[in-house]
Amino acid sequence: METTKLQLLKDKANRAMGINPSDALISKTYMFIAFAALLLGGILGLTQGLEKAGLITLPEWLTYYQVLTAHGFLLVIVLTAFFTIGYFYAGLSHTLGGLLPKVRTMAWIGFSLKIIGFPLVVVPVLLNDATVLYTFYPPMAASPWFYIGLVFIVLGVWMCAFGAFVQVASWRKRNKGQHVPILAFFATGVFVLLFFGSIGVTIEVLTIIPWAFGWTDTINVMVSRTLFWSFAHTLVNIWYLTAASAWYVIVPKVIGGRRFSDVLTRFVIIALVITNIPGGFHHQIIDPGISLAIKFMHVFMSLVISVPSMMTAYAMFSVFERRGRELGGRGLIGWFKRMPWGDVRFLAPFIAMAAFIPGGAGGIVQSTNQLNQVVHNTMWVVGHFHLTVGTTVMLTFFGISYWLIPYISKRVLTPKINKLGVITTIIWTVGMALMSISMHTVGLLGAPRRTSYTTYGDSATAASWDPYIIVLAIGGTLLMIGVILQAYAVFHLMFRAPKGETEFPIADVEENASETPYWTERWGRTIFLMLLLIAMAYVIPLVDMIVNAPPGSPPFRTW
Amino acid sequence: MKQAAYGFALFVFLALPPVARFLESVMIMHMHMQMPLLVIAGYMMARYFQLWFPGFLAKWNGNGIPGIVLFSIVVMYWNLPRAMDESLELAGSELFKFVSLTFLAGLPLRDSWQKVGYACRSTVFIGYMAISVALGLLYTIAPVQLCNNYLLIEQITLGWGFLTTAICMAVYVVYRLMIRHSEYE
Numbered sequence: 219m220e221t222t223k224l225q226l227l228k229d230k231a232n233r234a235m236g237i238n239p240s241d242a243l244i245s246k247t248y249m250f251i252a253f254a255a256l257l258l259g260g261i262l263g264l265t266q267g268l269e270k271a272g273l274i275t276l277p278e279w280l281t282y283y284q285v286l287t288a289h290g291f292l293l294v295i296v297l298t299a300f301f302t303i304g305y306f307y308a309g310l311s312h313t314l315g316g317l318l319p320k321v322r323t324m325a326w327i328g329f330s331l332k333i334i335g336f337p338l339v340v341v342p343v344l345l346n347d348a349t350v351l352y353t354f355y356p357p358m359a360a361s362p363w364f365y366i367g368l369v370f371i372v373l374g375v376w377m378c379a380f381g382a383f384v385q386v387a388s389w390r391k392r393n394k395g396q397h398v399p400i401l402a403f404f405a406t407g408v409f410v411l412l413f414f415g416s417i418g419v420t421i422e423v424l425t426i427i428p429w430a431f432g433w434t435d436t437i438n439v440m441v442s443r444t445l446f447w448s449f450a451h452t453l454v455n456i457w458y459l460t461a462a463s464a465w466y467v468i469v470p471k472v473i474g475g476r477r478f479s480d481v482l483t484r485f486v487i488i489a490l491v492i493t494n495i496p497g498g499f500h501h502q503i504i505d506p507g508i509s510l511a512i513k514f515m516h517v518f519m520s521l522v523i524s525v526p527s528m529m530t531a532y533a534m535f536s537v538f539e540r541r542g543r544e545l546g547g548r549g550l551i552g553w554f555k556r557m558p559w560g561d562v563r564f565l566a567p568f569i570a571m572a573a574f575i576p577g578g579a580g581g582i583v584q585s586t587n588q589l590n591q592v593v594h595n596t597m598w599v600v601g602h603f604h605l606t607v608g609t610t611v612m613l614t615f616f617g618i619s620y621w622l623i624p625y626i627s628k629r630v631l632t633p634k635i636n637k638l639g640v641i642t643t644i645i646w647t648v649g650m651a652l653m654s655i656s657m658h659t660v661g662l663l664g665a666p667r668r669t670s671y672t673t674y675g676d677s678a679t680a681a682s683w684d685p686y687i688i689v690l691a692i693g694g695t696l697l698m699i700g701v702i703l704q705a706y707a708v709f710h711l712m713f714r715a716p717k718g719e720t721e722f723p724i725a726d727v728e729e730n731a732s733e734t735p736y737w738t739e740r741w742g743r744t745i746f747l748m749l750l751l752i753a754m755a756y757v758i759p760l761v762d763m764i765v766n767a768p769p770g771s772p773p774f775r776t777w
Numbered sequence: 778m779k780q781a782a783y784g785f786a787l788f789v790f791l792a793l794p795p796v797a798r799f800l801e802s803v804m805i806m807h808m809h810m811q812m813p814l815l816v817i818a819g820y821m822m823a824r825y826f827q828l829w830f831p832g833f834l835a836k837w838n839g840n841g842i843p844g845i846v847l848f849s850i851v852v853m854y855w856n857l858p859r860a861m862d863e864s865l866e867l868a869g870s871e872l873f874k875f876v877s878l879t880f881l882a883g884l885p886l887r888d889s890w891q892k893v894g895y896a897c898r899s900t901v902f903i904g905y906m907a908i909s910v911a912l913g914l915l916y917t918i919a920p921v922q923l924c925n926n927y928l929l930i931e932q933i934t935l936g937w938g939f940l941t942t943a944i945c946m947a948v949y950v951v952y953r954l955m956i957r958h959s960e961y962e
């Protein structure tokens with residue numbers, strides 16, 4: 219009794235005084251690195267875009283593929299991982315009454331491990347010894363230190379995942395029988411996926427290291443690719459779940475409404491956690507050595523994931539409509555006009571959601587065997603993920619940054635910076651639209667991805683791609699402006715904006731909502747089901763690949 | 778009662794010849810999908826029998842032990858490679874598979890699981906885990922084909938299926954031992 223009272227007091231104090239400084243420092247550090255990675259990655263992206271269009275030539279000491287490796291790595295590993303951890307740690311601190319001291323220590327140990335891993339990855343890339351692109355598929359072999367660096371980064375991420383588990387478990391012990399606050403529930407789902415999803419890639423890297431050192435002669439390429447995608451596909455859904463947490467929990471508050479059914483929200487999270495990892499095979503539809511039946515099964519698994527996405531879309535529009543009507547919107551679309559379009563904290567995530575409609579449709583196209591044959595490894599795919607991660611996830615993250623950074627920095631979002639945010643969002647949308655549409659189109663015309671500027675011996679077909687690549691470069695230039703504005707806004711909100719308290723916006727459940735059943739808190743069962751499904755999906759193909767393995771491949775340096 | 782109807786629908790679906798042929802065409806699907814699904818169908822239908830034949834069940838399965846023993850014997854029998862092989866050859870054996878797994882394994886399991894104590898449940902769970910390890914090792918190590926109807930590679934795959942099942946179960950056991958629900962609820 220006493221402890222719960224104390225806890226209540228502490229929670230109240232926490233709400234009133236904002237985040238405690240040591241928790242804030244963790245999130246601030248992670249956010250700083252995330253947006254520094256955006257700036258650097260953006261510069262590299264533009265460099266690539268211009269090179270690809272033949273507008274600039276790179277110097278002797280820097281190749282297109284080095285730039286591409288760094289661009290992919292900085293944006294899809296560093297930026298997303300640091301943002302996710304920084305955001306959810308702030309969320310855990312806010313909703314669970316402050317981080318425990320040992321959890322803070324774990325977060326810093328995790329940070330140090332990642333920082334140790336960093337130079338080990340970056341230096342070989344700079345030395346042109348690890349130009350294997352961010353997917354680092356064998357048989358391309360980088361310097362072994364590159365992979366050792368990756369192991370450190372994974373260990374660092376695991377440390378943060380365990381920290382989150384400790385925090386949530388301790389809260390539940392102190393609040394028996396209660397539901398974990400929704401944002402912490404999202405965090406649990408994300409960290410469960412992050413941990414279990416990266417086991418496969420860790421095994422992959424641990425088999426690559428001796429091979430890259432030359433201690434083993436050959437490697438099983440199919441197994442490596444399969445383990446890699448079991449991770450990278452999960453990573454994609456981790457971003458999605460992170461973005462969705464803001465859509466379900468934060469955006470309704472920003473527009474002054476209430477969030478959608480708590481039961482459904484938790485159900486969507488559990489469904490994503492259970493069904494996610496087996497989807498990895500849809501990245502290997504063209505790979506030889508996987509039987510058609512298995513590929514068919516995995517296409518099914520992938521399409522299952524679109525079910526929670528559709529539920530999410532429905533939930534969001536229902537929240538918007540209810541709020542719009544409360545504000546006096548009438549008719550079929552009257553409510554739509556009542557949304558706070560001038561508020562970047564709403565506008566950015568809204569466009570993010572809208573971009574997910576074509577993005578998701580493209581994803582379904584790619585999961586289909588015959589259509590995948592047409593677009594596989596073309597610029598179409600690059601267009602697809604700039605739409606999904608580059609727009610849906612990024613704009614949601616940007617939207618979050620306009621209240622999260624002031625919140626952890628004890629500053630406020632000024633109308634001027636809000637306006638800047640709106641402008642950034644619009645520039646980003648236009649730039650991405652130009653870039654992504656031209657990428658999709660030129661991909662359909664056959665332009666391959668991951669290739670530097672070339673005229674293919676003055677081929678007429680290749681020449682017909684040029685106009686699209688120029689549009690791509692124009693879109694890329696706009697995006698670069700967006701990146702600079704966004705990085706400036708983050709920097710300003712972190713160090714320059716006027717001091718003050720910013721609210722951590724968490725929407726309440728609707729009135730007379732039905733009780734959420736307690737089984738949703740049984741993570742042991744959820745994880746058991748998840749492991750069972752992973753076993754069902756992976757045992758048949760992996761046994762086949764290993765038992766009927768080809769001789770294996772020695773390391774290659776293709777650059 | 779709705780659940781019993783779903784169970785019956787599942788049973789009928791599994792018995793449709795194309796579905797049965799398809800699931801039996803791959804060894805691991807035969808053993809790790811068709812058979813467990815039959816047990817689940819019986820488990821779901823059990824509600825109906827509990828409501829309509831309470832006297833019978835109370836008399837013969839009062840403390841749940843007979844039901845658990847019956848379940849264990851039936852499941853053990855269908856873990857024999859020979860039994861599975863035979864069901865593909867003899868129509869009578871195939872019929873027996875559908876009937877026994879549904880009505881002599883799934884059904885008594887539901888009726889007994891509520892009645893027996895923690896010790897008995899743990900024994901069944903751990904026992905099944907041990908069998909999974911044993912069969913997993915048998916199938917992955919055996920250098921010869923154990924079934925007439927399935928190739929060696931399928932046998933090895935099934936072996937790994939058993940081993941991963943055992944791992945999942947072990948993770949669950951560790952979780953139950955380390956985490957007391959009472960501390961959280």
Ligand code: HEM
Pocket residue numbers: 259260261263264266267270286287289290293294297351352353600603604607608612666667668669670693694695697698701
């Ligand atoms: C300034 C903005 C950006 C520009 C101009 C840009 C441009 C490009 C270009 C031209 C490519 C190479 C296409 C190829 O040769 O295959 C590329 C690849 C890629 N981009 Fe971006 N991009 C930008 C932002 C982003 C963002 C925000 C993300 C993700 C968060 C991202 C993720 C990726 C990934 C994962 C690849 C693939 C790397 C690979 O194939 O190995 N990009 N980008």
Ligand SMILES: [Cu+2]
Pocket residue numbers: 450451452454497498500501
């Ligand atoms: Cu995927």
